[in-house]
Amino acid sequence: MTSPTSITERLNVQTKSETLTGAEIVVRALRDEGVEFVFGYPGGAVLYIYDELDKQEAVQHILVRHEQAAVHAADAYSRVTGKVGVALVTSGPGATNAVTGIATAYMDSVPLVVISGQVPVALIGNDAFQEVDTVGITRPCTKHNFLVKDVKDLASTLKAAFYLAATGRPGPVLVDIPKDVTAHQCAYHYPDKISLRSYKPTVKGHPGQVRKAMQLIASAQRPMFYTGGGVVLGNASEELRKLVRALNVPITHTLMGLGAYPATDPQFVGMLGMHGTYEANMAVQHCDVLVALGARFDDRVTGNLAKFAPHAKIVHVDVDPASISKNVRVDVPIVGDLQQVLTEMNQVLAELDALNDRHAMQAWWGQITEWRQRDCLHYQQDELIIKPQFVVQKLYELTAGEAIVTSDVGQHQMWAAQFYGFDHPRRWVNSGGLGTMGFGLPAAMGAQVAEPDATVVCITGDGSIQMNIQELSTCQQYKLPLKVACLNNHYLGMVRQWQEFFYEDRYAMSYVDALPDFVKLAEAYGHIGLRADKPADVEPVIREALRLKDRMVFMDFRVDAKENVYPMVPAGAALSEMILV
Amino acid sequence: MRHIISILLENEAGALSRVAGLFSARGYNIEAMTVAPTHDASISRMTVATSGSEEIMEQVLKQLNKLVEVIRVHDLTEGPHIERELMLIKVHAVGPDREEVKRLSDIFRGRIIDVTDRSYTIELTGPGDKLDAFIHALDPGMVIEVVRSGASAISRGAKAI
Numbered sequence: 001m002t003s004p005t006s007i008t009e010r011l012n013v014q015t016k017s018e019t020l021t022g023a024e025i026v027v028r029a030l031r032d033e034g035v036e037f038v039f040g041y042p043g044g045a046v047l048y049i050y051d052e053l054d055k056q057e058a059v060q061h062i063l064v065r066h067e068q069a070a071v072h073a074a075d076a077y078s079r080v081t082g083k084v085g086v087a088l089v090t091s092g093p094g095a096t097n098a099v100t101g102i103a104t105a106y107m108d109s110v111p112l113v114v115i116s117g118q119v120p121v122a123l124i125g126n127d128a129f130q131e132v133d134t135v136g137i138t139r140p141c142t143k144h145n146f147l148v149k150d151v152k153d154l155a156s157t158l159k160a161a162f163y164l165a166a167t168g169r170p171g172p173v174l175v176d177i178p179k180d181v182t183a184h185q186c187a188y189h190y191p192d193k194i195s196l197r198s199y200k201p202t203v204k205g206h207p208g209q210v211r212k213a214m215q216l217i218a219s220a221q222r223p224m225f226y227t228g229g230g231v232v233l234g235n236a237s238e239e240l241r242k243l244v245r246a247l248n249v250p251i252t253h254t255l256m257g258l259g260a261y262p263a264t265d266p267q268f269v270g271m272l273g274m275h276g277t278y279e280a281n282m283a284v285q286h287c288d289v290l291v292a293l294g295a296r297f298d299d300r301v302t303g304n305l306a307k308f309a310p311h312a313k314i315v316h317v318d319v320d321p322a323s324i325s326k327n328v329r330v331d332v333p334i335v336g337d338l339q340q341v342l343t344e345m346n347q348v349l350a351e352l353d354a355l356n357d358r359h360a361m362q363a364w365w366g367q368i369t370e371w372r373q374r375d376c377l378h379y380q381q382d383e384l385i386i387k388p389q390f391v392v393q394k395l396y397e398l399t400a401g402e403a404i405v406t407s408d409v410g411q412h413q414m415w416a417a418q419f420y421g422f423d424h425p426r427r428w429v430n431s432g433g434l435g436t437m438g439f440g441l442p443a444a445m446g447a448q449v450a451e452p453d454a455t456v457v458c459i460t461g462d463g464s465i466q467m468n469i470q471e472l473s474t475c476q477q478y479k480l481p482l483k484v485a486c487l488n489n490h491y492l493g494m495v496r497q498w499q500e501f502f503y504e505d506r507y508a509m510s511y512v513d514a515l516p517d518f519v520k521l522a523e524a525y526g527h528i529g530l531r532a533d534k535p536a537d538v539e540p541v542i543r544e545a546l547r548l549k550d551r552m553v554f555m556d557f558r559v560d561a562k563e564n565v566y567p568m569v570p571a572g573a574a575l576s577e578m579i580l581v
Numbered sequence: 582m583r584h585i586i587s588i589l590l591e592n593e594a595g596a597l598s599r600v601a602g603l604f605s606a607r608g609y610n611i612e613a614m615t616v617a618p619t620h621d622a623s624i625s626r627m628t629v630a631t632s633g634s635e636e637i638m639e640q641v642l643k644q645l646n647k648l649v650e651v652i653r654v655h656d657l658t659e660g661p662h663i664e665r666e667l668m669l670i671k672v673h674a675v676g677p678d679r680e681e682v683k684r685l686s687d688i689f690r691g692r693i694i695d696v697t698d699r700s701y702t703i704e705l706t707g708p709g710d711k712l713d714a715f716i717h718a719l720d721p722g723m724v725i726e727v728v729r730s731g732a733s734a735i736s737r738g739a740k741a742i
Contacts, residue, residue, distance in 0.1 A: 139599060140606050144649040147595075164649060198591055198652040322643035325636070 017189060022151045022182035023048035026115065029158040031058045032190045035086050037077060037449055038062070039070040043090025044130060045117025048182040062449060062478060065470040067094050069442035071101020071172075072468070075110050076429045076446030080404060082235060084165050085110065085446070090117045092130030095176075096137065100436060102172045103141040107433025108256060109233055111170035113161045114142075120180040121149050134176045143171030151184040159194050168201030169320040170233055201319065205336035205344050213315040213332045214348040216289055221360040222311075222367075223249045224287035226272060226301075229256030229432065230294015230318060232425040234338030237261070240293065243346050248361060250368055252280035254295050255417055256432040263421030264401070269368060270377075273301040274569045275414040278376035279368055281567070281575040284309050286367070292316045294338045297327040298433070299571075307574035317341050376567050376580055377418055386535050388412065388487040388559040391542075392419035395457060395485060398542050403455040404447045406430065408440035408464030411493035414565040416459040438467030444482040445474060455546065456482040462515055463492045472525035475552045483545050484554045486518060489561040497564045501579070522554035531556045583612070584638055585657040585664060585734045587742050588627040591650040592618050599648050600627060609633060609641050613666075613731030624652065630709075630732045655742040657734050667704070667730040668712045669694075672723045674701045682723070689715045700725060708732075 020028060026049050030038065039062045042050045053061050064070040067089045074085030085105075089098045095116040105112045119128040135147045144164050146157050154177070161173040217223055231240055237260045244251050244267060251261050252272040261268050270277030272284055284290065290312040295301070302308040305327060316323075316330040317338060324333045334341055381390045392415045395403070405420050406429040407413040413430055422428045429447055431439040444458035465486055475482060487493075495510040519529030528551050532541040538557065545553040567578040590596045597616055604611050612630040619626045631641060638656065645654045657664075674682045679701075686693055686703050689711065695702035705715055709732060716724065736742055 135595060136598070139595070139602055196649070199649050320647070322640065322647050326640060326643075 017187045019185050020188040021048065021052075021185050022154055022177065023052040025151070025154045025186075025188055026158070026177070026182065027052040027056060027059060028188060029155055029190055030086065031056070033084075033158070033162050035059055035084075038086045038088050039064055039073040039077070039446065040088030041067050041070055041090065041094060043094045043117060045091035045119060045179045046088060046094075046115075046182070048179065049088065049115070049117070049177075061088070062445070062474070064442065064445075064474050066468065067097035068101045068438065069445070069468050069471050069474070071098045071112070071114060072104065072436075072439050072442035073446035073449070074112055074114075075101060075105045076406060076443035077450045078110050078112060079429050080426050080447045080450040082426065084162055085112045087112065087114045089114070090130065091119055091134065092132050094130075095132060095134040099137060099141065100438075102138055102174065104431050104434045104436045104439060105172040106141045106143065108229060108431065109170050110172065111165040112172035113158070113165055114172055114174045116174060116176050117182075118147065118176045118178040121178045122180070124178065134174070138174045141172075142174045143169075145174040145176065147176045148181055149178065151181050151186045154181065154186075155188060155190050156194070159191050160196065163194050164199065168199070169323075202321070202335045203337045203340055205317065205334045205341035207344070209332060209334045210341065210344045211348055213291070213317075213334060214345055214352060216313060216315060216332060217247065217249075217291060218349075218352050218355050220287075220289035220356060222286060222288045222364045223247065223291065223356060224283050224289070224312070225249050225251040225291045225293065226254070226284060226295055227251065227257045227260055227293040228254040228295025230338050231257055231260040232294075234294060234319065235425075236294070236338035236342050237425045239339055239342035239346060243342055243349065246346070246349055247356065250283055250365070252276065252284065254298070254301055254432070255430065257295065258417060258428045259422035259425040262423040264423055269372070271417055272575070273298075274303070274571075275418065275565050275567065276569075276575075277418075278374045278567055278578060278580065279371035281569065281578060282371045283368055284312075285574065285576040287312050290314045293342070294318060296323045299327075302327065303569045303573055303575040303577075374580070376578075378581060379563075381535055383535055386532060386538060386557055386559045388415050388489070388557070388563055389419050390535065391485060391487060391538055391557045391559065392416055392459065394538050394542055395459070396420045398539070398546060399455050399457065403427070403457045404429065404451065406440045406443040406447060406456070406458045408458075408460040408467075409435045409437045410461050410464060411489075411497065411563075411565050412459050412461045412464075412487040414494075415487070420459075437464040440464060441468050441471045441484065444484070445471060445478075445480055448480040448482045449478070458482060458484045460484060460486050461493060462486060462488040462490060462512055462518075465518075469521070472522065472527060472552070472554075476526045479550070481548075481550050481552055483552070485542075486554065486556050487559050488515070488518070488556050489559050489563070490515060491561055493563075494565070500564070501568075501570070518554055518556040522552075527552040527554055529554045529556065531558070533558050583630065583632045583658070585662065585732060586629045586631060586641070586645070587655045587657055587734065588629065588645060588651055589619070589653040589742070590625050590627060590648070591652065592623050592625040593650060596625065596650045597627070599650060600629070600645065603644055603648065604629075604631070607640070607644060609637065615731040615733055628731070628733050653742060655736075657736055657742070661737040662734050663737060664708050664732050664734040665706055666709050666712055666732050667706050668715070669702060669704055669728045670716070671700055671702045671725040671727075672719060673699060673725060674723075675699050678723065682719070685715070685718055689718075691715065
């Protein structure tokens with residue numbers, strides 16, 4: 001910032017306050033916001049913006065093959081880096097294609113700015129070519145959205161969009177810009193700061209509540225920590241580790257929270273919920289104090305609400321007041337930023353006279369060890385048929401647990417969550433809330449763009465991968481060397497599993513006939529395809545894929561078609577009522 | 582239980598539909614909803630009459646507060662407040678009914694604001710149940726048309742919400 005050119009630039013801005021077109025303002029604002037990558041797809045309404053993007057190099061554009069993928073890629077870029085992801089789409093079908101991506105980011109609270117083109121102001125409401133009411137359509141699946149009808153409002157609106165996306169409970173913000181607004185001119189001034197009288201998120205936890213929470217935790221006989229995506233989003237992993245270690249409490253994560261606490265640490269008891277571990281679910285059901293951090297008591301986590309954690313007093317910390325006491329009555333609610341509140345909790349902890357009763361804690365850990373001995377994730381790998389769990393386990397071993405893993409949605413997602421041990425936050429990227437099939441491959445692209453040198457693996461299935469398979473073309477264009485691990489069982493596996501359990505083996509439409517030859521398909525896109533038919537092939541295929549560092553490799557694992565995800569809490573059952581292997 | 586919620590929000594295009602959309606998306610009841618700018622033209626005030634359990638009302642208030650354009654939310658039913666609604670009602674008024682309707686309107690402190698040889702149009706203000714009572718007092722065959730504003734409400738005392 002102190003280089004002579006930037007000072008000159010700043011002086012220029014102050015002295016003559018340049019006049020720019022709307023399109024120039026969009027690109028300049030992105031630059032001033034520090035945006036490095038925009039994921040998008042051009043079209044009529046955004047041509048001025050693309051024209052300007054093309055004239056500069058500070059903001060790079062990644063051309064996807066479908067707008068849904070642009071938003072997923074921007075989303076994953078954000079999840080991996082912690083920065084605001086940016087997507088750019090045209091009006092009409094460009095915007096509607098983006099909606100699934102926006103809703104995905106909204107459910108998982110990912111900060112995004114999505115810029116959509118719109119027909120010229122004079123044509124709005126006229127059923128013009130490629131017109132939809134984008135602001136109307138995206139209203140329920142964005143944190144906020146804007147239609148900019150005057151170029152003079154453009155810079156400040158973009159500033160507000162970035163501010164809203166990243167602060168409080170993060171989320172996607174959409175800015176809809178009519179084509180004529182991108183052509184009109186006005187003086188450019190990008191505000192340094194913005195303040196909205198109607199939007200003041202609470203950051204600091206209430207000191208009295210924090211003290212009350214810590215006293216309750218320290219007095220517990222059977223304390224249990226349950227943390228979610230909020231800890232990852234709030235960059236509060238370090239503070240969490242400090243607190244959990246000092247208290248020597250067991251900790252479980254939601255699907256979205258994996259990596260916040262190291263999976264290899266003995267205090268971590270695995271994921272909880274519908275496909276959580278026996279020990280995690282039992283510990284939640286038997287604890288006397290449950291500490292929920294950045295988690296929202298989702299139905300996939302709690303099972304039957306009436307029977308959830310029946311003996312527990314509940315402490316709930318969340319940045320979003322509306323998440324507190326929404327599903328479960330909370331005894332000590334704390335609204336605030338996770339990093340800040342956890343820092344406050346650590347401070348209070350240092351001042352506490354007495355910690356948890358040692359004998360009680362020993363007994364509690366003894367009980368947990370006993371539950372662990374059930375070995376609920378056990379599976380038997382024979383010499384004939386590849387078990388999907390085995391593939392994930394081998395991926396974990398051969399990447400030394402250091403890969404960024406994205407997933408699609410279904411059985412493979414659960415196996416990835418169960419068998420890939422994440423020791424760090426922002427390494428596990430999946431659509432937890434919305435459950436969007438087709439997320440994995442574009443998410444892997446966004447992750448690879450964010451970290452070009454990282455090993456990025458997309459764990460997917462034969463159903464999900466086909467929902468955005470066209471992105472193999474994007475991977476080729478940008479030479480993204482990500483690895484796809486397809487657990488191919490010829491079924492929509494999770495649908496099949498539910499049909500087996502709850503619909504008397506009637507497999508309505510869950511068998512996927514006429515699958516493409518994924519190896520040849522990958523080759524057709526200019527990539528490398530590898531296949532594993534037998535258990536003995538698994539390790540060599542993964543080794544070969546990882547050896548090809550600069551190539552995108554599609555690994556097609558022919559896995560056991562009838563394997564199920566265990567444990568499983570049937571919908572509506574209590575967490576302790578698990579179906580075990 | 583019935584609640585009257587006052588919402589101050591930015592007077593911007595789309596703000597109303599955000600609130601209305603929230604109620605329908607989350608399945609909250611709306612009995613009535615009114616909105617108009619306040620003495621500060623940049624701020625609108627909305628009054629929503631709704632009902633639900635205590636848990637639901639807590640969520641309604643929190644979710645409303647979460648909307649970016651909402652400046653303040655207050656449940657007026659938590660304290661003493663005044664509720665008023667405006668009704669314009671057009672009734673058949675011929676023969677002996679003409680006098681009867683006029684009398685009834687006077688009893689309810691209504692005002693006749695339009696007259697034809699066959700009808701009266703009456704303006705009536707009050708809490709919702711008073712307006713209901715007026716309608717019930719009329720012979721059902723007499724009512725031609727009814728338009729009601731929905732409740733507006735304000736807290737008692739010298740303070741703003």
